Amino acid sequence: MEILSITGTEDTPTINFDYNAGQFVVSGRSLPEDVTTFYAPVMSWLEQFASAPKDGVKFDFKLEYFNTASSKILLDLFMKLEEISDESGKKFTINWYYQESDPDMKEAGEEYAELVSVPFEFVAN
Amino acid sequence: MNQANHDISFLHDFYKRMKKNQVLMMYEGEFSQDVTKSVLSMTENSFSANNVDETVKKKVYNIMMEALQNICKHEFKQLEQDLPNSESLFMISSTEKNFHIITGNAIEKKIIETIKGKIDKVNSLDQEGLKLLYKEARLGSTISSVGGAGLGFIDIARKSGNKIEYHFAPLTETIFYYTQLVTVTK
Numbered sequence: 001m002e003i004l005s006i007t008g009t010e011d012t013p014t015i016n017f018d019y020n021a022g023q024f025v026v027s028g029r030s031l032p033e034d035v036t037t038f039y040a041p042v043m044s045w046l047e048q049f050a051s052a053p054k055d056g057v058k059f060d061f062k063l064e065y066f067n068t069a070s071s072k073i074l075l076d077l078f079m080k081l082e083e084i085s086d087e088s089g090k091k092f093t094i095n096w097y098y099q100e101s102d103p104d105m106k107e108a109g110e111e112y113a114e115l116v117s118v119p120f121e122f123v124a125n
Numbered sequence: 126m127n128q129a130n131h132d133i134s135f136l137h138d139f140y141k142r143m144k145k146n147q148v149l150m151m152y153e154g155e156f157s158q159d160v161t162k163s164v165l166s167m168t169e170n171s172f173s174a175n176n177v178d179e180t181v182k183k184k185v186y187n188i189m190m191e192a193l194q195n196i197c198k199h200e201f202k203q204l205e206q207d208l209p210n211s212e213s214l215f216m217i218s219s220t221e222k223n224f225h226i227i228t229g230n231a232i233e234k235k236i237i238e239t240i241k242g243k244i245d246k247v248n249s250l251d252q253e254g255l256k257l258l259y260k261e262a263r264l265g266s267t268i269s270s271v272g273g274a275g276l277g278f279i280d281i282a283r284k285s286g287n288k289i290e291y292h293f294a295p296l297t298e299t300i301f302y303y304t305q306l307v308t309v310t311k
Contacts, residue, residue, distance in 0.1 A: 011161075011162055031161075032158075033158040033194075033197070033272060035268060036268050036272065065183070065186060065190065067191060068191060068273070068274045068276035068277050068279075069268060069272055069273055071263060071274065072266050072267075072268060072276065073268070075263055075264070101180050101183070102183050103180065104184065104187070104283075104284065105183075111260060114260075
């Protein structure tokens with residue numbers, strides 16, 4: 001499976017999905033002008049992942065800021081993971097990192113956790 | 126007094142007024158994603174230099190991000206002629222207790238009721254109500270042709286914790302200038 005590697009910028013996150021290395025990280029800021037285009041490679045990577053999902057995969061989300069359009073796309077992404085998990089019976093975890101000084105980021109993660117069955121782990125950093 | 130001197134005295138006078146109203150930054154002109162990034166980065170630098178509380182800083186940054194992108198996506202650009210006082214505007218000011226994020230842009234009269242409806246709705250809700258509205262709206266939303274999720278005002282209201290203030294002033298019969306003020310308590 002192809003490695004998805006996107007270098008972050010001021011307004012887009014760093015994304016590193018490496019199936020063989022077992023590393024799945026989204027970090028930084030997400031406020032692109034066009035979220036659909038930016039996240040299209042992530043969505044197509046998930047389509048590939050759906051054909052060979054691995055049990056116990058952990059997805060790390062280490063976001064500093066995201067806009068409301070990204071918030072919608074992230075929900076789509078988590079729902080896709082839920083769908084893959086339900087269909088394959090494989091279990092995944094979402095590690096949601098937040099800074100102690102950012103209660104809103106923690107709450108944002110909790111709100112996703114209420115909506116999807118994939119379990120969230122909360123990590124203060 | 127020649128023209129140059131006159132301009133200089135005006136600038137200093139303007140600077141003093143800005144200081145008096147504690148304007149941290151003001152931008153007028155064309156809005157784009159690049160402008161959004163620059164304004165955000167300049168404000169961030171100013172916050173770092175002034176030891177602003179991290180939690181407050183993040184709330185202000187988030188609100189600015191949504192407010193600036195709202196202008197990029199929704200300002201009325203096809204003005205037939207140059208209308209005076211119709212340029213989009215961003216301003217952030219700081220008082221003893223609050224930060225004020227003020228934006229202004231031209232809009233078509235026909236969308237006033239939509240904007241009013243959305244803001245009056247979020248202003249009528251408490252934090253718990255806003256949380257529920259955000260949850261439902263996000264589940265039902267789709268990304269629009271301009272790349273919005275229709276969640277901006279709800280998010281701004283949640284992060285602000287204060288009522289969103291707004292004002293509409295006519296520029297022509299069909300074009301209005303929309304001013305929005307969001308407050309974040311320090």
